[in-house]
Amino acid sequence: MLAEALDAYVDTARKVGNPSSLHAAGRDARRLVEESRERIAAVLGARPSEVIFTSGGTESDNLAVKGIFWARERPRLIASAVEHHAVMDSVAWLAAHQRATVHWLGVDHRGRVDPDALAEIVDEHGDEIAMISVQWANNEVGTLQPVPELSALAARAGIPLHTDAVQAAGAVPVDFAASGAAALTISGHKLGGPVGVGALLLGRDVPCTPVLHGGGQERDVRSGTLDAPGMVAFAVAVEVAVKNQQESATRLAVLRDDLIARVLDAVPGAVLNGDPADRLPGNAHFSFPGCEGDALLMLLDAQDVACSTGSACSAGVAEPSHVLLAMGADDDNARSSLRFTLGHDSTDTDVEALLAALPGAVERARRAAAWKTPR
Amino acid sequence: MRILAAMSGGVDSAVAAARAAQDGHDVTGVHLALARNPQTYRSGARGCCTLEDARDARRAADVIGIPFYVWDMAEEFHASVVDDFVAEYAAGRTPNPCLRCNEKIKFAAVLDRAVALGFDAVVTGHHARLGADGLLRRSVDAAKDQSYVLAVLTREQLDRSMFPLGDSTKAQVRAEAAARGLAVAEKPDSHDICFIADGDTRGFLAARLGEAPGDIVDAHTGDTLGTHRGAYAYTVGQRKGLDLRTPAEDGRPRYVLSITPKTNTVTVGSREDLAVHRVTGERAVWHGERTPVECEVQLRAHGEVVPAVVTVDGAGLTAELRVPARGVAAGQAVVAYRSDAAGDVVLGSATITTDRADD
Numbered sequence: 001m002l003a004e005a006l007d008a009y010v011d012t013a014r015k016v017g018n019p020s021s022l023h024a025a026g027r028d029a030r031r032l033v034e035e036s037r038e039r040i041a042a043v044l045g046a047r048p049s050e051v052i053f054t055s056g057g058t059e060s061d062n063l064a065v066k067g068i069f070w071a072r073e074r075p076r077l078i079a080s081a082v083e084h085h086a087v088m089d090s091v092a093w094l095a096a097h098q099r100a101t102v103h104w105l106g107v108d109h110r111g112r113v114d115p116d117a118l119a120e121i122v123d124e125h126g127d128e129i130a131m132i133s134v135q136w137a138n139n140e141v142g143t144l145q146p147v148p149e150l151s152a153l154a155a156r157a158g159i160p161l162h163t164d165a166v167q168a169a170g171a172v173p174v175d176f177a178a179s180g181a182a183a184l185t186i187s188g189h190k191l192g193g194p195v196g197v198g199a200l201l202l203g204r205d206v207p208c209t210p211v212l213h214g215g216g217q218e219r220d221v222r223s224g225t226l227d228a229p230g231m232v233a234f235a236v237a238v239e240v241a242v243k244n245q246q247e248s249a250t251r252l253a254v255l256r257d258d259l260i261a262r263v264l265d266a267v268p269g270a271v272l273n274g275d276p277a278d279r280l281p282g283n284a285h286f287s288f289p290g291c292e293g294d295a296l297l298m299l300l301d302a303q304d305v306a307c308s309t310g311s312a313c314s315a316g317v318a319e320p321s322h323v324l325l326a327m328g329a330d331d332d333n334a335r336s337s338l339r340f341t342l343g344h345d346s347t348d349t350d351v352e353a354l355l356a357a358l359p360g361a362v363e364r365a366r367r368a369a370a371w372k373t374p375r
Numbered sequence: 376m377r378i379l380a381a382m383s384g385g386v387d388s389a390v391a392a393a394r395a396a397q398d399g400h401d402v403t404g405v406h407l408a409l410a411r412n413p414q415t416y417r418s419g420a421r422g423c424c425t426l427e428d429a430r431d432a433r434r435a436a437d438v439i440g441i442p443f444y445v446w447d448m449a450e451e452f453h454a455s456v457v458d459d460f461v462a463e464y465a466a467g468r469t470p471n472p473c474l475r476c477n478e479k480i481k482f483a484a485v486l487d488r489a490v491a492l493g494f495d496a497v498v499t500g501h502h503a504r505l506g507a508d509g510l511l512r513r514s515v516d517a518a519k520d521q522s523y524v525l526a527v528l529t530r531e532q533l534d535r536s537m538f539p540l541g542d543s544t545k546a547q548v549r550a551e552a553a554a555r556g557l558a559v560a561e562k563p564d565s566h567d568i569c570f571i572a573d574g575d576t577r578g579f580l581a582a583r584l585g586e587a588p589g590d591i592v593d594a595h596t597g598d599t600l601g602t603h604r605g606a607y608a609y610t611v612g613q614r615k616g617l618d619l620r621t622p623a624e625d626g627r628p629r630y631v632l633s634i635t636p637k638t639n640t641v642t643v644g645s646r647e648d649l650a651v652h653r654v655t656g657e658r659a660v661w662h663g664e665r666t667p668v669e670c671e672v673q674l675r676a677h678g679e680v681v682p683a684v685v686t687v688d689g690a691g692l693t694a695e696l697r698v699p700a701r702g703v704a705a706g707q708a709v710v711a712y713r714s715d716a717a718g719d720v721v722l723g724s725a726t727i728t729t730d731r732a733d734d
């Protein structure tokens with residue numbers, strides 16, 4: 001957590017945890033939550049009433065997809081094929097259990113959706129489409145989507161578009177009003193705030209049925225007593241992240257491009273995944289054909305170089321990423337990939353350390369993959 | 376040394392990894408995911424490829440303080456162990472899948488990969504001794520001894536293996552796990568075949584091989600005594616579940632003597648008919664003792680030992696039994712031991728090819 005956010009969390013927890021009276025405590029907590037709402041709205045181009053606090057990105061995505069689908073009572077849904085599981089599995093669940101018809105929007109080899117493909121589906125099925133969900137930035141390969149263009153297209157047909165901006169907020173400029181999206185997901189821990197806190201920015205006139213029913217605390221769309229210290233820390237983190245966004249993005253992009261160039265240079269056969277230009281400033285994602293990503297990760301781990309493979313199932317088995325498969329990779333190439341993430345504390349020294357370890361590790365992992373071929 | 380600890384999620388492999396780490400080795404824990412779809416193996420404490428087991432292994436690694444990874448070996452496991460298991464039954468033999476898993480997965484695919492990744496050896500929680508002399512011996516805990524399913528390992532494989540539990544009883548291992556704060560200390564042992572979660576081997580085979588009714592034939596008279604629904608469901612020595620229409624003339628129980636896939640018949644006879652005096656084997660692994668050698672042989676997992684004279688000729692092995700044995704099934708291993716006060720020593724092993732040497 002960002003130091004400012006952590007301080008804010010602790011200060012607030014001490015304050016609201018130490019009330020002079022029960023009544024005053026409730027009032028204090030409410031005031032702090034509302035102030036946080038205003039602060040977040042102010043830096044993300046939203047109205048305070050459009051900020052629905054949730055327990056994080058997963059809940060916000062579920063609420064947007066299911067809530068808008070339910071409220072609009074139309075049979076079709078559109079989502080990109082590279083969504084985070086929080087969106088993808090919500091959509092798939094609606095298809096499996098609530099008879100939703102899903103149109104998965106394919107992506108090109110850089111991971112970008114094609115606005116014309118969206119336009120085609122919208123033209124053909126306009127009235128039957130409940131909602132559209134296309135992420136702002138991909139959490140694996142870092143590719144950015146043309147959200148304003150897609151939103152405009154959706155808005156012309158009167159269809160709400162939700163965008164998962166968990167990875168984008170704080171990393172690239174994100175403005176809810178300017179984006180034209182009907183709903184937008186953000187998550188605390190991706191911005192330097194606490195885990196377990198997030199928000200759905202939800203346009204005032206976008207219908208949305210609750211997923212969590214109860215006291216109706218959040219505009220009757222979301223229920224549950226809010227964690228005031230969490231909200232305050234979240235607001236501080238969002239403010240700091242947005243304030244530093246440009247400077248940090250500029251610095252990270254330089255570091256990232258250096259890392260990418262040097263990896264491509266030092267490792268024979270390495271391939272950069274995602275869009276070379278339109279990508280998250282801190283994201284570098286490669287395939288190392290002939291390696292297994294999990295073997296490589298293990299070798300780099302042992303040298304204190306942090307990286308990650310795609311997703312793993314609940315037993316921990318690395319699975320070929322649906323993102324890479326959607327981008328046209330085959331199973332083996334998808335399994336040979338690795339992501340390096342640069343953050344506010346990353347420096348040249350980290351890039352040096354990575355390059356010192358990587359070529360040897362790739363060579364070794366390639367040799368280790370040879371056992372897979374039939375003996 | 377850099378050691379890879381194969382961690383099943385059970386108490387034995389957890390303690391083995393902990394001991395290797397305590398001995399100063401640089402240990403990395405790996406859980407082998409063997410099920411094609413781990414979700415479908417949600418089957419409680421049985422088996423070795425459940426979600427719970429993966430979690431238990433990870434927790435143990437955390438407590439020990441070693442890095443931990445999951446390796447997906449499902450494809451290899453299915454090809455080398457599960458498919459082989461089905462094919463062996465279809466061929467009228469009785470395979471031992473744990474032995475096959477050691478031979479093809481743990482000390483082959485996993486070991487090869489580990490070595491390629493820079494590890495020196497693999498440590499497992501098997502109950503067997505492998506000391507400085509390089510000899511594979513029975514565990515001090517006779518009831519838990521697993522040398523039988525390890526005897527298939529070659530010298531090269533043994534040279535890259537560590538079995539730190541061989542000098543401990545299971546009770547000691549459990550006590551040590553508790554003392555080390557490992558939550559798996561009380562976890563029940565897995566007995567069943569890990570890929571047959573409900574324990575119904577016959578049903579598992581029937582689903583893959585289909586119903587194939589055939590005759591149950593008397594070894595002496597050649598009479599058909601009944602029908603079976605698939606010869607693969609029978610094992611030599613089996614008495615239960617024969618369901619014979621015609622009881623034997625002498626009124627005494629009948630045992631499965633052999634299975635003949637070609638004619639899809641199960642041949643039965645008396646207990647005396649089961650007696651075997653000579654066992655032949657193929658694919659022998661032998662650790663160098665001159666033969667013929669006077670020794671003891673074990674003919675199935677947890678079976679009793681029989682004094683025998685063993686001769687090895689290339690990949691072939693013959694054991695002349697000093698005392699006849701019963702229930703000797705093709706596909707099982709014949710493992711030769713030399714008795715030794717410091718733990719009986721594995722001389723070698725082979726896959727049994729004959730049901731009854733008298734055939």
Ligand SMILES: Cc1ncc(COP(=O)(O)O)c(C=O)c1O
Pocket residue numbers: 055056057058059061084086135137138139164166167187188189196197198
């Ligand atoms: C793109 C994206 N969406 C949603 C989520 C889920 O957010 P949370 O962890 O707050 O539930 C993540 C988290 O990593 C993400 O990267």
